[in-house]
Amino acid sequence: MRKLFSEFKEFAVKGNMIDIAIGVIIGTAFNKVVDVLVKEIFLPPLSFLTDGVNWSNKKWVIREAVTTDGVSYPEEIAIGYGKFIEATVDFVIIGFTVFLVVKVMNRIRNRSEDPKDQTEVTPKNIQLLDAMVQKMDQQISLLEKMAKKD
Numbered sequence: 001m002r003k004l005f006s007e008f009k010e011f012a013v014k015g016n017m018i019d020i021a022i023g024v025i026i027g028t029a030f031n032k033v034v035d036v037l038v039k040e041i042f043l044p045p046l047s048f049l050t051d052g053v054n055w056s057n058k059k060w061v062i063r064e065a066v067t068t069d070g071v072s073y074p075e076e077i078a079i080g081y082g083k084f085i086e087a088t089v090d091f092v093i094i095g096f097t098v099f100l101v102v103k104v105m106n107r108i109r110n111r112s113e114d115p116k117d118q119t120e121v122t123p124k125n126i127q128l129l130d131a132m133v134q135k136m137d138q139q140i141s142l143l144e145k146m147a148k149k150d
Helices: 002-013 016-049 081-113 124-149
Strands: 060-063 077-079
Touching: 016 081
Parallel strands: none
Antiparallel strands: 060 077
């Protein structure tokens, strides 16, 4: 039990738990934005192009809620393809937005990890690794020169 608590403490302290919590909070807020974006921005023009169709109410009715010959079907059975269309539009918008955000973040990260690019601050560990690579290149060239002399 002590080992489990120790592992959990290490997990929480290293920031993984905080990163997950931040991701969940941002994801929840992002979901609200995408929901409004789909319902208020994208679906109205789609509805206009399709002669005012309200997509969320579109469905294919398999069985009506009726009573015939003494047999009662109290609930309608229907396939709500309109909600599927809305969910698909949501998915496409979320996917494209996440793609753009990741693309921008990768570009910023790549610039910050390039020690020769002075427009971004390079992290200390990348600077140290670059210095080590330069020293190793110098040592290799010195060893090659010494090998040629022999």
